[in-house]
Amino acid sequence: MVTADTIAQKLTEELIPNEIDVKDVSHKHAGHAGWREGGGTHFEVTIKAAVFANKSRLQRHRIVNEILADDLAKSIHALELHLSA
Secondary structure (H helix, E strand, O other): OOHHHHHHHHHHHHHOEEEEEEEEEEHHHOOOOOOOOOOOEEEEEEEEEEOOOOOOHHHHHHHHHHHHHHHHHHHOOOOEEEOOO
16 A cells, blocks of 8 residues: 555655655545545645746646556555646
8 A cells, every 4th residue: 555655755756855745635535436445545745846847737747647657556546736846
C-alpha cells in the first residue's frame, strides 16, 4: 500500500520542492470507486517547486504522474494536485 510519506519522498527526491504536502484523503471517498478499507487510495498533493516554472497545468500534472506511474498503476486511485512554481 502506498502511503502519503512514500509519495512525498518520491516527489521530493525528483522535484526538490520548496514546499510539499501530501495528505491521504481516502476517508472522504469511502464507498466510491477505487476506495479500499484502510486508505492509501486517494491523495491530495500540494507542491511548490521551481521545476514547474513556465510549465502549463497539463505539463505539471504529467511530471507528477510520470514520477508516480508505478504507484498509479498499482495502488493509487486518485490524486488531487495543486502544483505551482
